[in-house]
Amino acid sequence: MTAPAASRINPVIVVAVVLSAILEVLDSTIVNVALPHIQAAFGATTDQATWILTSYIVSAVVVMPLTGFVARRVGRRRLILTAIIGFTTMSVLCGLSWSLETIVIFRLAQGMFGAFLIPLSQSILFDAFPREKRGQAMAVFGLGVVVAPVLGPTVGAILTEYFSWRMVFFVNLPVAAMALLLLAGELPEDETEEVRIDWAGLALLAIGIGCLQFVLDQGETKDWLSSHAIQLAVIASVLGALGFLYHALTSRNSVVDLRLFADRNFALCNLVIAGFAISLFGGIAILPTFVQNLLxxxxxxxxxLFIPRGIAAGISMVATGAILVSRFDPRVLAGVGMLLTAISNFMLGALNLNAGFWQLAWPGAVSGLGMGLVFVPMSILAFESISKSRQDEASGLFNVTRQLGSSVGISLVGTWVVRGMQTNTAVLSQNVTPYNPAAQAYLAPLGLTPDSAQGAAFLGQEISRQAELISYLTVFNNLGLLALATIPLLFFCKAPKAETQAQVHAH
Incomplete structure (x- = not known):
């Protein structure tokens, strides 16, 4: 598939594809806040309600790697317009849902359409900007892809609190309408190819990734391998992945071209963005429960609390894309960004039960500054040697890695928090007895004693709170260590070509 050379940047297309990206990523986090209200409306259990999130993520992750294949077959323009229309239609149906079963089905379909929006938006932006201005392209793209999900919980909380949970789906309508109108008027037609559908590869890929995502989403809820459903999903995921790997390496017409990973920068950048997503989105996932349940x-x-993070991320994106990436090695910028991500988690890991608003918000601002320093340079490094004809496919794989990284992060932190609470409660309980002077001194101002029923209940409650606090702080510190461990991978990447850097600096 060919695309016109970008001699002049079309601002209309830039705005349109950023709106398309916002459409998808905002929806991936805005629903989380409204989930308890949806659960109450349909009388669902917590396990059942999580399928509203899981159905969307599973379908999106399965379909996203197919972006390049489908774009070659039907054309990039037709695909993104269809994806926006389908996504918006499913959003409306989600908002009009009358039962848990219907909203899960509509979310499943919404994820399938939404899967194409991020990779296509990224590759269209790459074509809209000349190579020497890719830093600016990724800064603009990052404003939508990274800032929108950070602000999603804030928007979702406002809509749910003052209107209805249904509004978190209807809010997509004006954004989608604007993106559709702009793209329909400005995005040129492109060539299509007669590509044979690789049904075997498609089935194996769906089984491998879909079952993996199911394990990550439902593992903690179902107590991991003690559940037969999780055991079967793990086996199916491994067999599907191995089968797809063999098929992709031996077939000429694989639905996903794994030879892209032969490019050193692309392979390493996928590892780094996965580590970054685990560290970033793992922390974002547990922060609301931390402050609501404990504080x-x-x-x-x-x-x-997410507003300072979003503002800092926006500033960082613009500054990195417009100024920093033309003056510094992208590997160094990404390394600094990962360091800030680690520092942010360490700051959260040093809090106590008396933490105020700004003690909680400042780490988010530090993390926001790191987001732009990671996202923009990593996108430039990853696609440094990828040809235009393979950008749709490479973008699909890169974004699948980011999505799986965030899923792993969310799954990990959920497990760490629960297991940590159990361990910490057992350890703390061993040291609190009716004869412990510290326990007696703690209860004395309240007129209670450790051997009284009220005193024992009060101590039990406090032990639970402290055990939960220690668990959360440990998780934040673990995420910080993970971010630090990812930094050395950056320096195995090849630096951008000297002539490209010279062109960037000249502009």
């Missing part, structure tokens, strides 16, 4: 923050105020 008694209302939903609205917990959403406000």
């Amino acid at each position: 008694d923050y209302p939903v609205i105020e917990s959403g406000h």
